[in-house]
Amino acid sequence: MASILDTVDQRTNLVGENRLELLLFHLQGRQLFAINVFKVKEVVKLPALNKLPNSHPKISGVAAIRGESIPVINLREAIGLKPLPVDEQCNLIITEYNRTVQGFLVGKVEHIVNMNWGEIMPPPSSVGRNHYLTAITKLEREGVVELVEIIDVEKVLAEIVEYKLSISEGVVDTEISQEFIGRKILHVDDSSTARKQVDGTLSQLGIEIIPACNGRQALDILQGWADQGKKVEDEILMLITDAEMPVMDGYKLTNEIRNDPRMAGLHIVLNTSLSGSFNQAMVEKVGCDDFLSKFQPDSLVEVVQKRLKDKISKN
Missing domain, CATH: 3.40.50.2300 (Response regulator)
Incomplete structure (x- = not known):
């Protein structure tokens, strides 16, 4: 699974084609979730975690991956559900967003699907304003149509790592x-x-x-x-x-x-x-x-x- 990260040249083949690749995974149970492969560096079995004093409650700890200390976010807890139990069945999706690297604690990781953006729909308005979905899609497997919920990772991170809106002195001419x-x-x-x-x-x-x-x-x-x-x-x-x-x-x-x-x-x-x-x-x-x-x-x-x-x- 660690080889899911393609090279830049391979990834750019999707550009202009209105296509994307989704990494499918579970948080617990049968429901499928996904994030865009573009943001994923690798997927590994969950290593030992070190607790980080005074860290955000949704951060389960820090993992040492090839000499780099990576904060691990319990993704199930981060989207408002009960925390995913940390055990040997867990996997770690290592991602890079906004020049920072973080890991998401998830359950079973499935596979990558290649889709057209036209198949990706905004969440229905009935889910309200406090959801953590950026989009949804449907996937047919063995004759069964399954709903895939695509997580708004930017919202998840914004609630853990506070982003400032202020403009530094001297920036504006x-x-x-x-x-x-x-x-x-x-x-x-x-x-x-x-x-x-x-x-x-x-x-x-x-x-x-x-x-x-x-x-x-x-x-x-x-x-x-x-x-x-x-x-x-x-x-x-x-x-x-x-x-x-x-x-x-x-x-x-x-x-x-x-x-x-x-x-x-x-x-x-x-x-x-x-x-x-x-x-x-x-x-x-x-x-x-x-x-x-x-x-x-x-x-x-x-x-x-x-x-x-x-x-x-x-x-």
Whole structure:
């Protein structure tokens, strides 16, 4: 199972195809859960854990993996269920999000499935606002259709590792601070946690965020402006998009924009929680203008500010 991590070249073959790979696992019982393979470094049997004094209650301990100390999160407890008992049946999914490495304590790990983002649906509204799902899908196995719940890992981590929204002193160029006010940015992300972070940071500058939950929604907004004869680049300063989203991912969205002459020049920033080297491969292949790690408010402001300065200098 430790070999599930593909090379960057192999992974980039999915880019532009609106496809993803999901790692399926159980937390306890028959229910299937999943996370995107893009975020997974490896899967190992649960090693011995060392308790970490004064740590978050949902952290079961620290595992030593090849010389690296990795915090282990009891994923069942983290999504509001009873903690998964720590025993020899447990596995550890080691992931990398937002430049940090953490392990998720899970039960049985099954296999990887390759799917189309069009098969991935947002959670039904009936589940309320406090759920930990970013999407759901269905999988047919041996004639039986099973529901797969895709976990919103960003929400899980945000409740354990508090992400700041404040902008450090000196980041904003005071000479152009008034130029931010009234500017609009289209932000696309299926995670409500990520949408709140971007809006909470940029609203401090007077920027208005137009939210969309997936690439299809964002493309409909952009095409709507273009159909009305509006110049998309005059409507918004830039598009900030997540990579992985139901219905249409950020890679496919970028590809659709670049192939439409009415909006091909739109400035697009890929905003993901993937590692830097992988992001760079994505940016180069898809045709984004820049990439940005999630939950980095100063970096977010710097990217927006650079784009604003470029736009001002051209006018």
